Amino acid sequence: MPRRTMIEAIRDAMDVSMGRDSQVIVYGEDVGFFGGVFRATQGLQAKYGKSRCFDAPISESGIVGSAIGMAAYGLKPCVEVQFADYVYPAYDQIVSEAARLRYRSNGDFTCPIVVRMPTGGGIFGGQTHSQSPEALFTHVSGLKVIVPSNPHDAKGLLIAAIEDPDPVIFLEPKRLYNGPFDGHHDKPVTPWSKHELGEVADGHYTIPLGKAAIRRPGSAVTVLAYGTMVYVAQAAAEETGIDAEVIDLRTLLPLDLEAIVASVKKTGRCVVVHEATLTSGFGAELAALVQENCFYHLEAPVARVAGWDTPYPHAQEWDYFPGPARVGRALVETLEA
Amino acid sequence: MADAGLLRFHVPEPEVRPGGTPDFSNVTIPKAGSVPRPEIEVDPRSIRDMAFSIIRVLNRAGEAVGPWTGLLSDEELLEGLRHMMTLRTFDARMQMAQRQGKTSFYMQHLGEEAVSCAFRKALAPGDMNFPTYRQAGLLIADGYPMVTMMNQIYSNEADPLKGRQLPIMYSSKEHGFFSISGNLATQYIQAVGWAMASAISNDSKIAAAWIGDGSTAESDFHSALVFASTYKAPVILNVVNNQWAISTFQGIARGGSGTFAARGLGFGIPSLRVDGNDYLAVHAVAKWAAERARKNLGPTLVEYVTYRAGAHSSSDDPSAYRPKAESDAWPLGDPVIRLKNHLIHKQVWSEERHTQAEAEILETVIAAQKEAESHGTLHAGGKPSTRDMFEGVYAEMPPHLRRQRQQAGV
Numbered sequence: 013m014p015r016r017t018m019i020e021a022i023r024d025a026m027d028v029s030m031g032r033d034s035q036v037i038v039y040g041e042d043v044g045f046f047g048g049v050f051r052a053t054q055g056l057q058a059k060y061g062k063s064r065c066f067d068a069p070i071s072e073s074g075i076v077g078s079a080i081g082m083a084a085y086g087l088k089p090c091v092e093v094q095f096a097d098y099v100y101p102a103y104d105q106i107v108s109e110a111a112r113l114r115y116r117s118n119g120d121f122t123c124p125i126v127v128r129m130p131t132g133g134g135i136f137g138g139q140t141h142s143q144s145p146e147a148l149f150t151h152v153s154g155l156k157v158i159v160p161s162n163p164h165d166a167k168g169l170l171i172a173a174i175e176d177p178d179p180v181i182f183l184e185p186k187r188l189y190n191g192p193f194d195g196h197h198d199k200p201v202t203p204w205s206k207h208e209l210g211e212v213a214d215g216h217y218t219i220p221l222g223k224a225a226i227r228r229p230g231s232a233v234t235v236l237a238y239g240t241m242v243y244v245a246q247a248a249a250e251e252t253g254i255d256a257e258v259i260d261l262r263t264l265l266p267l268d269l270e271a272i273v274a275s276v277k278k279t280g281r282c283v284v285v286h287e288a289t290l291t292s293g294f295g296a297e298l299a300a301l302v303q304e305n306c307f308y309h310l311e312a313p314v315a316r317v318a319g320w321d322t323p324y325p326h327a328q329e330w331d332y333f334p335g336p337a338r339v340g341r342a343l344v345e346t347l348e349a
Numbered sequence: 350m351a352d353a354g355l356l357r358f359h360v361p362e363p364e365v366r367p368g369g370t371p372d373f374s375n376v377t378i379p380k381a382g383s384v385p386r387p388e389i390e391v392d393p394r395s396i397r398d399m400a401f402s403i404i405r406v407l408n409r410a411g412e413a414v415g416p417w418t419g420l421l422s423d424e425e426l427l428e429g430l431r432h433m434m435t436l437r438t439f440d441a442r443m444q445m446a447q448r449q450g451k452t453s454f455y456m457q458h459l460g461e462e463a464v465s466c467a468f469r470k471a472l473a474p475g476d477m478n479f480p481t482y483r484q485a486g487l488l489i490a491d492g493y494p495m496v497t498m499m500n501q502i503y504s505n506e507a508d509p510l511k512g513r514q515l516p517i518m519y520s521s522k523e524h525g526f527f528s529i530s531g532n533l534a535t536q537y538i539q540a541v542g543w544a545m546a547s548a549i550s551n552d553s554k555i556a557a558a559w560i561g562d563g564s565t566a567e568s569d570f571h572s573a574l575v576f577a578s579t580y581k582a583p584v585i586l587n588v589v590n591n592q593w594a595i596s597t598f599q600g601i602a603r604g605g606s607g608t609f610a611a612r613g614l615g616f617g618i619p620s621l622r623v624d625g626n627d628y629l630a631v632h633a634v635a636k637w638a639a640e641r642a643r644k645n646l647g648p649t650l651v652e653y654v655t656y657r658a659g660a661h662s663s664s665d666d667p668s669a670y671r672p673k674a675e676s677d678a679w680p681l682g683d684p685v686i687r688l689k690n691h692l693i694h695k696q697v698w699s700e701e702r703h704t705q706a707e708a709e710i711l712e713t714v715i716a717a718q719k720e721a722e723s724h725g726t727l728h729a730g731g732k733p734s735t736r737d738m739f740e741g742v743y744a745e746m747p748p749h750l751r752r753q754r755q756q757a758g759v
Contacts, residue, residue: 037549057487063549074538074572079557081479081542087549088540101568108532109539115741117520117528118510122744154742220746246377251376266747 015205016212017168018189021163022052024129025170026090026236030060036174037082038065040075040092042127047181049094050130057071061346067244076102080110083179089175096183103128109153110179120247126180131159132287133242133324133333134197136186142324144239144288149181150265150297156180156221157265161242162209165262167336170220176221183277185239193240194247195335224300226270226275228259233281233346236272236298241285248339256283256343264294273305280311281349283342287334290318312349315342363598367668371678376654378680381408381624382415386633389641391436393619400610400620403654404559406629407687411694417633423697429470429628430688430698432490433462434706437685438660438714439485439495443502446664446718447516451726452502454516456482459524460676462588462659463628463684466490468557471635472525475554479540482517483589484559491524495714499721506731507724509742513733534560534567537586543578544584544642555583556641563594565609566602574650579617581647585638586613588650589625591657613650625655625685629691654681735759 016024029036038053038060044067047054057065068075072093079089093099099106107128113123133142149157158164158173158180166184173180183192187193191201192209204210228246232255235245242260249256257275261268276282284295288309299314325332364372387396406413413419421429447455449672458465465486472478478487497509501519504512510520513566518758527543530536540558547554559572565588577584588609592599599609607688608614613620619641623634631653638649658676660667692698727733739746739754746754 037546069572071568071571071572071575074576077535077538077569077572078542078545078576080543081539083548084539085477085546085550087546104532105538105569109530109535113528114744116400116510116514116518116530117522118513119741120509120520120522121528156743186662193708264747269748344591 013211013213015210016163016347017204018163018166018184019052019210021049021055021167021212022170022184024212025167025174026053026056027059029090029171029174030056030064030082032216033208034071035086035088036064036091037089038091039068041068041070041094043067043092048299050091052092052128071167072098072102073105076105076110076127078104080113080123083123083125083278083295086178088124088174090126091126093127095141096129096131096135097128097140099127099145103148104153106149106179106181107152111152114178115154115337117278122177123179124177126170126182128182128184130186131183132185133185133329134193134240136326136329138326141324144286144319146183146264147288147292147294150294154179155265156263158221158263159181159183159185159238160262161185161239162192162207163204163212164209165219165225167212168217169221169262170217171216172221175218183239187240192243194243195333196247197227208235219262221263222268224262224267224271225260226271228256228261230255233278234259234275234282235283235285235343236261237285238262239287241287243335244336244339245285247336248343252340252343254343264296265284269301269305272302274307276287276302277309278290280309280312281345282347283317283339285317285334285339287319289321290316291321293318312346315346317342361600363600363671365672365675367670367672368756369672371672371675373678373680375752376680377606379403379405380404384415386416386637389637389646391619393617396619397614400614400622401608402570403622403624404630404634405624405627405689406633407627411687411690413629418637420633421629423695425470426628426688426692427697429466430685430692431706431710431736432466432486433628433685433688434710435714436462436466436486438710439498441716442714444663445498446502446726450728451722452504452516453727455535455663456517456661458483458485458681460683461591461599461625461655462486463631463688464625464653464655467628467631468587468635471632471639472555472557475525476557477525477527477540477543477554478557478559479536479543480529480559481533481561481589482529483535483561485517485519487526488519488521488524488553490613493521493524493526495717496720499718500724501593503721503724505725506733507721508733511737513738515616517720533564534569538569538576541582541584542572544582545576545580548580548583553643555585555639557585557587559587559589561594562588562590562592562599562609563597563602563664574613574616574618577648578618578621581645583642583645584648585635585642585649586618586650588652589655589699590652591655593657593661593671594666595661595665606653610650610652618648618650620650620652622652622654624681625653626687628684628688691752
């Protein structure tokens, strides 16, 4: 099976979708001729023409707003917001419009759009190229929110997102574009070509939304993670020698509650990990769900490891990033509790 | 250096406030028929002055004059009059129903009926409007059933939107009427996107974007103009300047640009101003813009100069911020009376027939209202189910909503 980087897998997903369905349109800033700043759309304009892959003005509300109109017409736009940090001008369009169109029109108009955006830190991007705004979207009724952690999933989930009849926020952990980053920033990254989840089948396949995957089976504690933190959590388990079960949520909304509950009932302990800031982060929702559904199985408080409640810093990136040492400490404390 | 002293902060004010004498002497009204009608292939740069004038067809004597005339037959004009009268009567009844507690909220069109009623007649089947809350004439003039509109206003058991939307936030794909959002200006760029999609699909349909003077200040208005200009989208960019954004006079959004139509000039978009209380002028200009769009000549921006004679909504009291008699002083008159006078002048209408038509229309509206009320009103009779509240968030209900629906006991 061919191995691909995450960028190649994402590009392949759009390529396959555009090849199968002429309604699929791809655009965004620098997306057309150049192929995007991360090259996710490289070659798509040459292959499918300027009507189906083109550059957009620097206007996120314009990009998403026009995509909503296109979807109302009957197209399936898959648009790129260059960094998740730039999505806020489009927030009104996403929250008040895309998410509610089906509901408010009772299905008269629908909004099958995908908004792709690179998320998370670890690239010395400072506060405007490092944020993880997933909780701003999981709080919104009518959206679906995906955070893939590897090339295989990224392709299958993106094709599923494009084929989904409702608006999907597709957050791509940019630190994973080239390899599974486990938080050890001082060590070389294993490229996807050397990782089994870098295996990406040719052609069409989908991964259903709302299904988590167990990345590391274990019996001592459940770690709920997504995106980059999936690898940080696995590293923490290896380095502490704790038999943690690492669950990659893959889709945050809708959430695979069944998989979470089954694992926590088995282990009796739970650590929630994300890169986004702690307060009102998605981890709060996960912790609440775990205590609601697994309270009598819990042998320790649910722990959260997250980014500190500060803006994402530049020089202090590795003090901010919840790396394997912090996650490892939480594992130890949870087991000792 | 005229003034090197301390900086002064500037906040524009309307000419007159409550208690003052209405004064529109600052509004320059060109003579009807005086603004030329360019070919649709015109170079936008050569008609920049049209963004500062007002295209008018009906003169004070009720005659249709000048180069923008001759598009509508007597029958079509009579139908247009009937649409405007129907909308006005519909508004009066629904405003009253709101006061009687039959619904929570209402927004009327008083004084602005010509804009949406005449515009609708310039479009073709399949074209799509992205309206604001004050274009129900698009539905009335397209034959959308009044009973259905009322069912939506009452949020009753027959409400096509299942009680999920604020009254008057209609949606009808079939009638080219995009679901209304209470958020302002969001629909403007969506209309451009819809038009882009039509062009991408090599279709022949066009879109119409709608916005009020106040919300042209929103960034979505500007992104819409950028996208429309860049991709030459087949869209008509309508700005309804009714002088008032709730209590805020139009100068607050307009700033120093002179007119709202002038906003289009920087984008190279042909930008026209039209007398919004002149049914014939609105229709003729809309037709011109629609033809441009359909011939791949791109977007046109149209500013409709009109006046919001009623309150902003059922929750608003205009006497707190503008003189009571201001609407009477509005120099462009009343759209219903002007078209009526024109048809009387043409000897195809009379005061008697007008009075008779008013009575007939009232009867039709009351009959529709009775039928709608038989399906319930907001607080009485049939209403959408609690189950309906949980449906339709997604195409397929996800597990967490199923659980919540169970918790709600439905």
